[in-house]
């Protein structure tokens with residue numbers, strides 16, 4: 001599933017490709033992608049004549065801001081956007097086509113069919129699901145060390161599921177949580193509330209550097225992720241533990257282990273990320 005860096009990359013690419021274009025019509029080939037309004041025909045009618053003014057991101061969601069409406073789009077497992085000429089043959093698994101008045105088209109492809117689109121009156125999208133309850137945006141100025149600490153303070157939940165929970169912090173998924181916890185030297189099963197000030201500061205820095213480096217590399221291409229222009233991200237070559245089960249830890253050389261935490265495959269260096277805090281050696 002694309003995480004924050006991948007969605008950010010898609011956002012940046014799409015911004016260059018579709019901003020300023022006016023929608024003439026929309027064809028919906030698979031109605032379940034359209035979650036709001038209920039009728040795909042209504043979705044299509046509402047978008048006629050709308051010009052895309054900007055493409056933004058909130059967590060793992062894309063927001064297409066237009067004159068009167070905002071379209072909120074989630075790629076889920078394998079959703080992809082591409083810009084084509086209207087004469088280009090339609091590829092299989094193309095579920096929604098936005099026909100622009102200049103003869104180009106924005107096409108949404110999704111082999112797994114889990115992606116969603118919601119249309120709201122402009123600005124209203126932030127007050128309603130699916131965006132309403134989303135937590136801190138880690139690449140925003142509001143994501144300070146104090147704000148991060150207050151989200152975790154006193155929580156008895158394990159740190160990994162807490163970081164995955166989009167109501168606390170948005171955009172982090174399995175890959176970037178594993179990488180951030182490794183960088184900070186924190187075991188994914190530690191209780192969030194048990195982290196020391198030093199550990200919280202390390203984790204905060206680790207999340208920022210992991211996400212910023214991944215955005216700079218255009219995201220990771222772990223499965224079939226492709227950005228809006230059909231290019232693949234390169235950050236997978238910088239992943240230190242994710243996908244490296246059995247290989248030596250780049251820091252200490254111990255074998256990286258994979259287990260299941262909170263139902264998700266989890267990669268850990270048993271040496272760099274001890275589960276129990278080191279006990280004082282004083283008897």
Ligand SMILES: [Zn+2]
Pocket residue numbers: 249250251252253254269270271272273
């Ligand atoms: Zn290690």
